[in-house]
Amino acid sequence: MADNDETLTMDKVVSLAKRRGFVFQSSEIYGGQSGAWDYGPLGIELKNRIQRFWWKEMTQLHDDIVGLDAAILMHPMVWEASGHVANFTDPLVDCKKCKQRFRADLMPEDKLARKECPECGGELTDTRKFNLMFKTNIGPVDDGSGLIYLRPETAQGIYVNYKNIVQSNRMKIPFGIAQVGKAFRNEIVTKNFIFRTCEFEQMEMQYFVKPGDDVKFFDYWREQRWAYYQKLGVRMERLRWHQHGPGELAHYAKDAYDIEYEFPMGWKELEGVHNRSDYDLTQHQKFSGKDLQYIDQENNNERFVPYIIETSAGLTRQLLMLLCDAYEDQKVADKGNDDDWRTVLHFHPELAPVTVAVLPLMKKDGLAELAREIRGNLKEDYATDYDQSGAIGRRYRRQDEAGTPYCVTIDYQTKEDGTVTVRDRDSMEQVRVNKDELQEHLRSRIRNYGRK
Ligand code: ATP
Numbered sequence: 442m443a444d445n446d447e448t449l450t451m452d453k454v455v456s457l458a459k460r461r462g463f464v465f466q467s468s469e470i471y472g473g474q475s476g477a478w479d480y481g482p483l484g485i486e487l488k489n490r491i492q493r494f495w496w497k498e499m500t501q502l503h504d505d506i507v508g509l510d511a512a513i514l515m516h517p518m519v520w521e522a523s524g525h526v527a528n529f530t531d532p533l534v535d536c537k538k539c540k541q542r543f544r545a546d547l548m549p550e551d552k553l554a555r556k557e558c559p560e561c562g563g564e565l566t567d568t569r570k571f572n573l574m575f576k577t578n579i580g581p582v583d584d585g586s587g588l589i590y591l592r593p594e595t596a597q598g599i600y601v602n603y604k605n606i607v608q609s610n611r612m613k614i615p616f617g618i619a620q621v622g623k624a625f626r627n628e629i630v631t632k633n634f635i636f637r638t639c640e641f642e643q644m645e646m647q648y649f650v651k652p653g654d655d656v657k658f659f660d661y662w663r664e665q666r667w668a669y670y671q672k673l674g675v676r677m678e679r680l681r682w683h684q685h686g687p688g689e690l691a692h693y694a695k696d697a698y699d700i701e702y703e704f705p706m707g708w709k710e711l712e713g714v715h716n717r718s719d720y721d722l723t724q725h726q727k728f729s730g731k732d733l734q735y736i737d738q739e740n741n742n743e744r745f746v747p748y749i750i751e752t753s754a755g756l757t758r759q760l761l762m763l764l765c766d767a768y769e770d771q772k773v774a775d776k777g778n779d780d781d782w783r784t785v786l787h788f789h790p791e792l793a794p795v796t797v798a799v800l801p802l803m804k805k806d807g808l809a810e811l812a813r814e815i816r817g818n819l820k821e822d823y824a825t826d827y828d829q830s831g832a833i834g835r836r837y838r839r840q841d842e843a844g845t846p847y848c849v850t851i852d853y854q855t856k857e858d859g860t861v862t863v864r865d866r867d868s869m870e871q872v873r874v875n876k877d878e879l880q881e882h883l884r885s886r887i888r889n890y891g892r893k
Contacts, residue, residue: 451705505612534566543558712752848862
């Protein structure tokens with residue numbers, strides 16, 4: 442049921458996500474596990490599609506980028522070399538009275554200066570550094586000798602494989618390696634739904650360039666990443682760049698920009714584009730003792746440690762962004778009752794969990810059989826749904842809430858002349874199309890989709 446109010450709030454998004462099976466709280470029957478969420482039937486479809494969209498953009502549309510799937514568990518020296526053991530920390534303060542824990546860098550400055558708890562006014566401890574990496578143990582004994590970390594980012598798996606990929610796939614600089622996978626961070630502040638979680642997924646691409654070419658490719662990748670969101674059909678006025686100031690730059694970064702999105706709780710980071718210089722490979726060279734220089738065979742075998750331009754996006758964060766971006770409580774009539782409103786998710790048809798819903802107007806008179814047959818013909822090419830229960834208007838609303846861009850309705854006229862109705866989610870307009878031309882009709886609508 443839609444809220445009779447157009448304002449977007451995170452509560453509305455959370456409630457729809459749960460109601461329609463996008464996202465559930467982890468271990469909910471035990472009271473929930475903070476920092477972890479489960480993706481339901483519509484959520485996993487959406488997540489897979491975002492991943493596919495990103496993967497195609499990176500690998501299929503860029504001739505010089507290849508993929509990788511590295512393990513989550515890596516040699517602990519990786520994290521020494523990367524600087525994560527020493528530097529991957531958040532500054533934390535605890536309240537001595539109410540025992541709540543806060544990130545000092547996210548607290549109001551006056552409260553921090555006065556060491557005053559923002560919740561209860563109690564006294565705060567000094568700021569301490571808290572490492573965000575999850576530690577666990579590998580092997581049969583738990584005496585610390587098998588210390589191993591759950592990776593806090595996917596990037597390092599790419600760096601330690603860069604030489605393998607140069608050799609096995611004969612990659613020539615400049616080239617990139619793309620990877621999607623889980624990452625884990627012991628985040629203290631995990632409010633705002635799936636925005637910041639302890640277990641999440643990243644979509645990262647590391648682009649290896651010759652030193653001196655880094656500024657040029659940094660600009661190039663910023664342009665590319667901006668264009669990606671245009672293709673996704675996101676409301677561009679809700680996106681902006683934020684350049685990291687000197688105090689914000691990570692220990693490895695020469696220059697860094699975030700793409701920020703205006704979430705209901707304000708402007709927040711969506712993706713980072715970073716010039717990581719030669720920091721990572723130099724460090725791994727030092728710690729592993731292996732030569733990680735690139736040999737430029739086209740340039741008198743010149744040797745150098747490549748610079749790296751990184752584009753680092755959160756997959757699960759992008760899913761939240763798309764839910765917020767697509768969400769609309771829309772007034773569709775003026776009769777003074779609840780039926781006047783609908784909740785609709787305006788997903789790009791290539792991202793929508795269901796592309797086509799097939800609905801027989803009635804179950805009887807052979808309409809259901811005909812509808813199942815039409816669905817059967819669409820299945821190979823599209824994610825379909827079938828719904829025969831309830832009034833047709835209600836069924837459209839259910840599909841609107843799931844973000845299904847097209848509903849195909851089978852009625853008595855279908856039996857007579859073989860035409861079906863195609864109803865558009867965004868405009869709610871209906872056109873009649875011959876069922877034999879349905880595939881081609883949908884294909885061209887999807888190809889020419891533009892959000893109004
Ligand atoms: P923050 O400063 O907000 O903790 P960060 O700048 O450390 O984040 P990066 O290390 O640059 O984040 O991570 C790259 C991307 O991974 C982010 O832009 C975000 O989309 C995603 N990401 C990072 N941490 C989380 C998390 N805890 N939960 C969900 N997504 C995350």
